[in-house]
Amino acid sequence: MDPLQLAAWSFPFLLGLIFLRIPIGLAMLAVGLAGSAITFGSIDPLLNQMKTLAYGQFSSNSLSIVPLFLIMGQFAGLGGMSQALFRAAEAFLGHRKGGLGMAAIGACAGFGSICGSSMATAATMGQVALPELRRAGYDGGFSAGLLAAGGTLGILIPPSVVLVIYAILAEQNIAKLFAAAFVPGLLAAAGYMVVIAIMVRWKPELAGSREPMPWPERMQALLAVWPVATIFVIVIGGIYTGIFTPTEGAAVGAVATGLLGWLRCGLDFKGLLRAIEATAGGTAMVFMIVLGAAAYNSFLALSQLPQELAGWVSGQGFGPYTVLIAILVFYLILGCVMDSLSMILLTIPIFFPMFAGLDFGLPPEEAAIWFGILVLIVVEVGLITPPVGMNLFVIQAMAPDVPMRSTYAGVWPFITSDLIRTAILVIFPSISLFFIRMFP
Numbered sequence: 001m002d003p004l005q006l007a008a009w010s011f012p013f014l015l016g017l018i019f020l021r022i023p024i025g026l027a028m029l030a031v032g033l034a035g036s037a038i039t040f041g042s043i044d045p046l047l048n049q050m051k052t053l054a055y056g057q058f059s060s061n062s063l064s065i066v067p068l069f070l071i072m073g074q075f076a077g078l079g080g081m082s083q084a085l086f087r088a089a090e091a092f093l094g095h096r097k098g099g100l101g102m103a104a105i106g107a108c109a110g111f112g113s114i115c116g117s118s119m120a121t122a123a124t125m126g127q128v129a130l131p132e133l134r135r136a137g138y139d140g141g142f143s144a145g146l147l148a149a150g151g152t153l154g155i156l157i158p159p160s161v162v163l164v165i166y167a168i169l170a171e172q173n174i175a176k177l178f179a180a181a182f183v184p185g186l187l188a189a190a191g192y193m194v195v196i197a198i199m200v201r202w203k204p205e206l207a208g209s210r211e212p213m214p215w216p217e218r219m220q221a222l223l224a225v226w227p228v229a230t231i232f233v234i235v236i237g238g239i240y241t242g243i244f245t246p247t248e249g250a251a252v253g254a255v256a257t258g259l260l261g262w263l264r265c266g267l268d269f270k271g272l273l274r275a276i277e278a279t280a281g282g283t284a285m286v287f288m289i290v291l292g293a294a295a296y297n298s299f300l301a302l303s304q305l306p307q308e309l310a311g312w313v314s315g316q317g318f319g320p321y322t323v324l325i326a327i328l329v330f331y332l333i334l335g336c337v338m339d340s341l342s343m344i345l346l347t348i349p350i351f352f353p354m355f356a357g358l359d360f361g362l363p364p365e366e367a368a369i370w371f372g373i374l375v376l377i378v379v380e381v382g383l384i385t386p387p388v389g390m391n392l393f394v395i396q397a398m399a400p401d402v403p404m405r406s407t408y409a410g411v412w413p414f415i416t417s418d419l420i421r422t423a424i425l426v427i428f429p430s431i432s433l434f435f436i437r438m439f440p
């Protein structure tokens with residue numbers, strides 16, 4: 001079997017290992033190393049590769065941004081910022097029809113601005129908002145669905161760990177990707193709120209109601225979230241204006257959220273140890289997947305599969321939008337069985353060269369940024385797509401009394417919103433590129 005055929009067959013074999021519940025990082029590492037050994041025809045080049053593979057990946061300063069953003073989210077949760085965000089959103093929206101659900105989405109968006117993880121956003125806001133939704137008479141499945149969808153804002157609204165990984169793989173500017181994700185992130189939050197407004201009018205039994213909060217309490221709740229807004233402006237604004245690098249910005253954000261958590265008495269020594277432990281576990285998981293992807297992508301590069309595939313697509317005469325839609329549909333299908341980070345690491349080295357060879361009438365950098373935002377959105381949909389949407393399981397663990405089929409039913413309207421938004425961003429690239437073009 002020649003290297004090209006071997007690489008083509010390795011992908012379904014890898015998916016088979018994942019279906020057998022072998023950890024994705026380990027599966028990619030094993031398939032990549034085995035494929036390289038067969039291609040080389042000797043184990044000696046493979047042993048030489050293994051000596052440098054881990055160091056070559058993790059000696060890069062760019063990856064240090066991952067644990068910094070993860071611990072930033074941990075500090076934010078322990079510092080009571082999630083409760084403050086939900087309280088502020090509830091103060092202005094809670095008395096409206098479906099308003100408490102909209103408040104939960106707004107709080108998820110706010111928390112996502114200081115936390116780069118979708119599952120962390122879903123878990124943190126689920127603990128805060130789910131009891132309030134249930135007490136207000138919201139349907140269990142509908143509550144679980146909207147919180148699972150709201151959690152996806154954690155990777156869409158910058159900072160985003162997934163966008164960082166895409167920037168490294170596609171060799172793009174992290175600050176510009178963060179800026180490009182801002183408007184689509186706001187559209188996502190607005191779309192989810194529209195879905196809630198439509199659903200509670202179509203089926204009034206899905207949501208209860210609350211009395212309006214007095215204005216003095218509203219203003220007090222609003223003032224309590226100023227530290228979150230300040231940290232977001234400092235981190236994202238500082239990165240985009242070039243005051244500091246993305247890694248430095250992540251460090252500044254981590255220190256700021258840690259100090260805020262300590263000042264609010266939510267971050268004591270035991271809490272600090274828990275935050276460090278959770279960050280270490282999350283970082284180890286991410287880095288294991290990165291290492292496995294590096295081994296597998298090295299094998300793919302050796303086989304020349306990405307280049308051959310890109311050349312084949314160009315030679316078929318397919319229109320650029322036909323290829324783009326096919327890629328996005330593939331991500332939607334793959335998202336049903338795989339987590340977001342694994343999809344990005346596994347597929348970007350294959351799909352990005354193919355995409356780069358297409359002409360969308362955009363400069364190469366703008367096209368790469370637009371593609372990254374589209375990929376991020378469809379990967380985000382995978383987090384809430386049955387049967388293996390990771391956010392669904394996170395929320396389900398907090399509401400074990402809600403049948404999974406009810407959660408599935410509750411999340412489908414939000415998936416529909418995501419698909420409509422994806423279509424809009426495909427048709428109008430300028431939406432994603434708005435801030436890039438306004439502040440070049």
